[in-house]
Amino acid sequence: MKYIQETMKESIITAINEKFDIQKDEIEFSIPPKRDFGDLSTTIPFILAKKHKQKPFLIGKEIIELIKDKFSFVDDIKLANGGFINFYFNKNYFLKDIFSNKDRAIEKTGRKIIVEHTSINPNKSAHIGHLRNSCLGDTLVKALEYTGNEVEIQNYIDDTGIQLADVVWGVLKHQNKTLDEIKKIDNLSSYLWKLYTEVHKLSDDDGILLEQKKTLHQRIEDKKNPEYEMGDFISKAVTTDHINVMNKLGIRYDLLIKESDIITLDFFKEASEILKKTGIMYLSDDPKKENCWVIKYKKENIEKIIIRSNGTITYIGKDIAYTLWKIGHFTKDFFYTAFYKYEDEKTIYISEDKKTDTDDKLMNNFGKADMVYNVIDTRQSYLQNIILQILNTLSNNTNSRNFSHFSYEMVALTQNCAKEMGFDISEEQKEKSFVEVSGRKGIAIKADDLIDRMKNKALIEVEKRNTDLKKEQINSIAEKIAIGALRYFMIKYNSKSLIVFDFDEVLAFEGDTGPYLQYTLVRINSILNKIGDDNLNIGDNLNIDLLEKDELSDYYNNLLNLSLLEHQIDFAIKSDEISLISNYTYSICQKFNNYYHKYPIVSEKNKEIKNLRISLLLLTKNRLEKLFSILGIPVPERM
C-alpha cells in the first residue's frame, strides 16, 4: 500500500497542479471508517478549500474530473460528505499486487542509528521498570532495522555512580567481605538487591556514614583499591546478569559504554571546547554561580551549571560528552574489547580507557551515527531537553532530526500488589493511587521473578491443553508464551501512560495480550500443516469476485488492513510511538480470527475459493511473522 500511495500522490499532483497549488507532503491518505466509503480516502479538497477560498465540494468535483482516468487499478472515485475523495480499487489488482509484493525487500537507507537503552545501574537485579525500557528500546531497534537502517545498540554502564558505591560500601565496610568471598556468591545481583536496601536504610540519616560513602565513592572514581577493584567486579558481574535476563527476552546489545572511561579519557574536555567555542557554554554572571560554566536552558530560562566553581563537572556534562561522541562530533574515541558472547557467537564489546588486543577493524566502527535515540524515562526530560537544545544549536540544520529522547512514563505498582509482595510502604505512599517503584527501597518485582511466575502460569495452561507433549516441549512452549505475554504487555500501552502494575494484568493470557497474537499465528500454521505443501500452489489466477458478498467484504477488509504494514511501521517510528505497532498487530489478529470462524478453509470444496482463502492465510502469516519479529514475540509450535 505504501507504494500504491506514493504512485497515487505523484499522479494526482501531475494531474491537478496546473489548477491547484498543492505539495506532495500535504497529501494524506487514510483508510475510510466504512467499506461503503471506498478503500482509500483523501481530504485534498478541504486543504485546497482554504488556499483557494472555494467550497470543498466544488473543488472535489473538479479534482475528480481531472484524475478520474489516471489510475489503472482504480475502478471508481466518488466524492462524499462535503469533500472526501474516496477511491474504489480494482480488488483483483489490489490482491495480486499485495500478494506478489509480500516479500519485497525494503531498501537500505544508508543511515546509521544508535539506540541507547537498558542502562541499568550495575548494582542489583533488573526489575519491571527496567523491563519497560528494554522492551521499548529493543522494539524500536527492530523497527528501525526493518525499515532499512543500520542500528548500533548501546547500553550505558554507570560504573562510578553512587548506587554502585553504596553496595561496595555494603560489602567492604558493612559486611567486611573480600573480593574472593564476593566472587563465590551465587546470584550476586539478587544478593546485592537485599544489601542495597539495607545500606539505604542504615544511611538514611547517618551523617558519618554518608561521609564515609562519599569518600569511598571518590576512591572508586580515582581507581583506588580495594574499592575500585570491588566496584569493577560487581559492575561487570551484575551487568552480565542483566544481559542474561534480557537475552531470555530476545533483547541484545552491541556495545557497553562505561562511565569510568568517559571520565578517564576526559571526553568532557573536547565537548567543553566545542561548547565554549560556539558560545553555548559560558561563564555565568550570576553572583551565586561565580566561576561556574553554564548553559542557558531556553525553555525555562534557567542557567544549568555544567562546570562547578571548583572545576569539576556535573552529571549532565558526561551525558553531553557521550551524546556528542555518539553523533560523531568528536575526534576522540574509546578503546574496545570483547565482553560477552551470545550462543550464536555474536559479541558484545565494551569500552576501555587504553589499548587492548581486540582487532582494530572493529574499533573504528562504533559511534558516528546519523541519528541517536536515548531511551530513558520521562523523569529525565529536563536534562535530555538540554542535550537536544545543544544538538539543535550545533547542527543549525533545523529540519533534520538527529536526536530523540525516546521517553516513556514509569512503571508503578498497585497498592494491592505492593501489599501482596509484603513491601514496607511509607504512610505518605499509602495515600497515593499507586506505589512508585524503587530499587533503593526494594519496592519492585525482579525481572527474573516475573518471568518465572509467568512461565509457571503458562506451564499449567499448556499442560492442560497438550497432554500428549513431552516435558521439554511443554517447557519450551511455556517459555515462549511467557516471553510473548511480557513483551506485549510492556509495549502495548502508550508511552505517555503510567503502567500501574498488577499481576492479574501481566498474567492475563486472553484478549488483548501476547498469547492471543501467538494463538492466531499458531492456528494459521496448524491449518497450513493440514493443507500440506502440495496444495499451496497459489497462481496468478485468483479471482476475488468469486466470493459471496459478505465474504468478499470480510476478505477485503482483512486485505486492506494487511496492506498497511510498511505504512504503520513508518508511522510508529515517525511518531516515537511503539505501541502503534502492537495495536496494529492486534487488529490483524482480530480480523483474521473473525474471518476464520466464518469461513472454512481445509474443507472448502470449491478449489478457487479455497485458493483465495489460502492466499489470505499466507498473507496474514507473512505479516504476522514480520511483526512478531519486530515485537520480539516468539512463535510457539503449538498452544
Place this chain on the structure above:
RNA sequence: GCACCCAUGGCUCAAUGGAUAGAGCAGCUGACUUCUAAUCAGCAGGUUGGGCGUUCGAGUCGCUCUGGGUGCGCCA
C-alpha cells in the same frame, strides 16, 4: 513558584484534525461429533473532567478552571 505530562464505559486502554468514539477485562446470552474455544458472535455499558474559542469538521489544536502525576541542587 516555574516547566512538562495525564484525565475517554464499572476497570485497563485505542482512536494520524475527518465520516456513526473503538477494543479487552468484568457482567449477561449463545457457538466446540466440523481447520486449536488462549477463539468467535451477540446484549448491556459514553454529555471523551468543566467552560470558552479556532475550524467546513475537535476526544485530538489554543486559552482557562478543576483534579492527578513528574521534573526543577555547585547530588548522580
